[in-house]
Amino acid sequence: MLNINKVAENETMVFELEGRLDTVTAPELEEALKESLEGVTQLTLDFEKLEYISSAGLRVLLATQKQMSEQGEMKVVHVNESIMEILEVTGFTEILTIE
Amino acid sequence: MQDKKPGFIARMRSSMAANIIGAIVMILCVLGVLTSAISLASFTEAFKKEYSTTTYHIADTATTLINGDHLEAYLEGGESEEYLRTRRFLENYCKKISVSIIYVIMVDRSDYGSFTSIFNHVNNSVDNTSYTEWELGYKRATSDEEYRRKYKAIYEEGALYETIYSTNTTGNIHPHITTIVPVKDTAGDVAGLLCIQRPIRELRDARRPYLLTIAVSTFMVALLASMLFAFYFRSRYAMPIVRVSDEATRFAKENTKGEPLGRISRFAEIGNLAVSIDTMETDMVNHIEELMRATAEKGRIDTELSLANTIQENSIPNEFPAFPDRSEFDIYAAMTPARAVGGDFYNFFLIDDDHLAIIIGDVSGKGIPAALFMMVTNILISDRTQLGKTPHEILAEVNDIICVRNTAEMFVTVWLGILEISTGKLTAANAGHEYPAVKDPDGSYELFMDRHGFVIGGMDSVTYQEYEMHLEPGSRLFLYTDGVPEATASDGRMFGTDRMLAALNRDPEGPPETALKNVRAAVDGFVQDAEQFDDLTMLCLEYKG
Numbered sequence: 001m002l003n004i005n006k007v008a009e010n011e012t013m014v015f016e017l018e019g020r021l022d023t024v025t026a027p028e029l030e031e032a033l034k035e036s037l038e039g040v041t042q043l044t045l046d047f048e049k050l051e052y053i054s055s056a057g058l059r060v061l062l063a064t065q066k067q068m069s070e071q072g073e074m075k076v077v078h079v080n081e082s083i084m085e086i087l088e089v090t091g092f093t094e095i096l097t098i099e
Numbered sequence: 100m101q102d103k104k105p106g107f108i109a110r111m112r113s114s115m116a117a118n119i120i121g122a123i124v125m126i127l128c129v130l131g132v133l134t135s136a137i138s139l140a141s142f143t144e145a146f147k148k149e150y151s152t153t154t155y156h157i158a159d160t161a162t163t164l165i166n167g168d169h170l171e172a173y174l175e176g177g178e179s180e181e182y183l184r185t186r187r188f189l190e191n192y193c194k195k196i197s198v199s200i201i202y203v204i205m206v207d208r209s210d211y212g213s214f215t216s217i218f219n220h221v222n223n224s225v226d227n228t229s230y231t232e233w234e235l236g237y238k239r240a241t242s243d244e245e246y247r248r249k250y251k252a253i254y255e256e257g258a259l260y261e262t263i264y265s266t267n268t269t270g271n272i273h274p275h276i277t278t279i280v281p282v283k284d285t286a287g288d289v290a291g292l293l294c295i296q297r298p299i300r301e302l303r304d305a306r307r308p309y310l311l312t313i314a315v316s317t318f319m320v321a322l323l324a325s326m327l328f329a330f331y332f333r334s335r336y337a338m339p340i341v342r343v344s345d346e347a348t349r350f351a352k353e354n355t356k357g358e359p360l361g362r363i364s365r366f367a368e369i370g371n372l373a374v375s376i377d378t379m380e381t382d383m384v385n386h387i388e389e390l391m392r393a394t395a396e397k398g399r400i401d402t403e404l405s406l407a408n409t410i411q412e413n414s415i416p417n418e419f420p421a422f423p424d425r426s427e428f429d430i431y432a433a434m435t436p437a438r439a440v441g442g443d444f445y446n447f448f449l450i451d452d453d454h455l456a457i458i459i460g461d462v463s464g465k466g467i468p469a470a471l472f473m474m475v476t477n478i479l480i481s482d483r484t485q486l487g488k489t490p491h492e493i494l495a496e497v498n499d500i501i502c503v504r505n506t507a508e509m510f511v512t513v514w515l516g517i518l519e520i521s522t523g524k525l526t527a528a529n530a531g532h533e534y535p536a537v538k539d540p541d542g543s544y545e546l547f548m549d550r551h552g553f554v555i556g557g558m559d560s561v562t563y564q565e566y567e568m569h570l571e572p573g574s575r576l577f578l579y580t581d582g583v584p585e586a587t588a589s590d591g592r593m594f595g596t597d598r599m600l601a602a603l604n605r606d607p608e609g610p611p612e613t614a615l616k617n618v619r620a621a622v623d624g625f626v627q628d629a630e631q632f633d634d635l636t637m638l639c640l641e642y643k644g
Binding site: 022023052054055056058059062063066088089090091092094095 | 461462463464465508509510512530531532533534551552553554557558581585593632633
């Protein structure tokens with residue numbers, strides 16, 4: 001289960017994610033991002049309520065990071081301990097801007 | 100042998116058309132009988148009325164032949180000249196108008212219980228009867244209450260005439276009508292009664308052909324109406340329903356598309372039924388075909404997947420013991436895909452006599468895409484490892500190759516180590532893979548927090564750092580994919596690395612195969628009957644020195 005809450009303000013967009021980002025829910029996030037990233041220069045992913053991220057979720061993060069590198073900036077905020085561990089293990093801490 | 104068919108009677112009984120037509124014919128028959136009876140009754144009534152009126156006129160005319168003032172005198176004076184003359188007149192009259200009996204009586208007016216005959220002429224030839232004539236002065240009792248009542252009506256109530264029908268007769272007495280009229284004296288008082296008995300054979304004779312005509316014509320009409328209705332009903336109602344019923348029965352047996360019924364009736368209920376049957380047949384046949392096609396397709400895909408599973412299983416070493424002639428180390432590994440094929444892999448092989456390569460990897464995602472990606476990655480890494488390159492070089496090169504055409508944004512985590520068998524020196528690099536668990540001699544399994552690089556396939560020109568560790572004889576190295584710590588129970592809890600280490604430490608000195616079995620048993624006990632969600636791969640190396 002994944003709840004996606006989208007807050008848009010001009011060219012800044014915040015995605016608040018709640019639940020699990022896994023094989024089942026990653027396509028939902030990918031679809032939601034694909035629909036709304038046009039013209040966005042500042043993307044923030046809020047992980048405060050995210051419980052788990054699988055490799056399929058990491059794939060979406062990677063694709064989004066690549067797209068945002070071309071049109072602006074992306075950052076990930078409020079990353080909890082267990083997800084931070086996954087990001088560290090997979091080396092994603094090195095390509096993402098985490099605050 | 101042919102199927103035993105129900106008999107004609109049984110078929111008619113269960114046939115809707117036969118039942119409805121039968122009921123209609125029955126109703127028409129009853130109606131015919133009723134019509135005949137009613138018209139016969141009214142015919143009889145009219146006939147009787149006409150007959151009695153005629154008879155009255157005959158009787159009334161006869162009274163003019165009789166002198167009412169002299170009746171008493173005839174009784175007292177016997178058969179006088181005048182009496183005989185009057186009697187002759189009556190006899191002639193009687194002959195001319197064909198009446199059976201004509202008689203004149205005087206009734207005892209005290210109770211009308213008896214009467215005395217004055218004139219009596221019988222004409223037996225008229226109705227083939229055998230009456231005998233009464234003498235003048237013959238006395239007898241009144242026949243019955245009806246006669247008594249009618250006599251009284253004429254004497255006292257001034258009735259013009261009275262009629263008695265005798266239709267239920269037996270023996271020599273034939274059906275007849277008796278009409279009674281008063282014989283009046285000059286004062287206008289009733290002096291006696293003149294009665295005429297006439298056969299009503301004519302009524303019977305007229306009724307017979309009338310009844311026949313009525314009955315025959317009614318039955319002919321009923322028959323014709325029945326036939327017309329039967330024909331109409333059969334063609335308009337019964338046949339369309341029979342066709343729908345036959346078609347539905349045929350379809351239920353054969354499940355194949357038949358000749359469409361179309362709009363076989365202009366009645367909405369039947370027409371819609373036929374159209375619905377046609378639509379249903381088309382839909383059902385399409386559905387059946389679709390189902391068969393899908394089943395065949397699924398069978399084909401299942402066969403392909405089963406073959407793919409065999410190919411994938413055989414692309415990695417899966418026979419143990421893997422190196423029966425090497426006593427310096429023991430290795431055991433297992434891969435269990437969540438679906439038919441998976442994105443996890445492991446590999447190990449001797450680069451030369453003194454160097455053992457160990458690889459474990461996990462492609463993002465599952466199923467066929469992950470399996471294709473896994474096959475490519477395994478070959479690319481294994482090839483370069485065979486060439487004697489170092490782990491960080493190998494990972495960086497493979498990453499660059501994969502990134503060139505990686506439009507699907509897939510990536511793979513890889514841990515790659517090369518063991519110098521003679522010394523126990525292990526050189527390794529980690530591209531985003533899980534931390535290995537390491538056990539020192541006489542120690543317990545613990546996670547080894549090695550240095551991590553980014554996953555392979557995520558971004559080009561990534562560099563990887565290499566590290567070294569020394570395995571003492573008795574050391575063990577346990578590698579796994581995230582399917583182990585992220586195995587999830589039905590309530591959402593994950594297995595985690597702590598449970599994994601606990602399972603490993605149940606028998607830390609056991610051989611690699613035991614280590615894998617313990618972890619697997621712990622994972623199965625933890626997730627219970629929840630579906631395996633991710634590929635699950637483990638590898639354990641025991642260094643014996």
